[in-house]
Amino acid sequence: RKEVEQDPGPFNVPEGATVAFNCTYSNSASQSFFWYRQDCRKEPKLLMSVYSSGNEDGRFTAQLNRASQYISLLIRDSKLSDSATYLCVVKNTGNQFYFGTGTSLTVIP
């Protein structure tokens, strides 16, 4: 079983739409959780960390459910510039990062 699993998409949504990405992880002892954004032909960059209490950064909201081993990312009022691949990332107790396959988002004018 993969350490991190996420729906690869693609998600094609109109501008202004709300879109949600989901991710599950297999290791219940995982310590830290992140969403990264990767633009085409670029390196991944941190979008936001994910905390048990949930956290929000502008149009982006991340949630963590430790009981279900589930992470989500919600993007409200989608912009064209949100088009990218979103990677779910989990860090385990050995400080190793595990990456999901990424979810592709295209925001359409």
Next chain:
Amino acid sequence: SAVISQKPSRDICQRGTSLTIQCQVDSQVTMMFWYRQQPGQSLTLIATANQGSEATYESGFVIDKFPISRPNLTFSTLTVSNMSPEDSSIYLCSVEAGLVNTEAFFGQGTRLTVV
């Protein structure tokens, strides 16, 4: 945060040759990580480079194919040896940094094409 400079950014190489990728970090870090990202795939960890000791390789990756150097706390190299077209990929170096929820920072990546 950490700023990572990786080079070359891209290269086209003949099969059977080797390419060395360099990674320079703007601060001292204990561990540096090398990943491979094949087209349409996510990142796969090749090895962890520790200063003063041999790199730790993940299953499926061996030192003879991917020798790594880590001469100091700010620099590392990854060599892709005896290349074949199957080695065509993006190679990324990464470090972990941050005060609370330490996150991964990446170099710009090296896009390798083997012909």
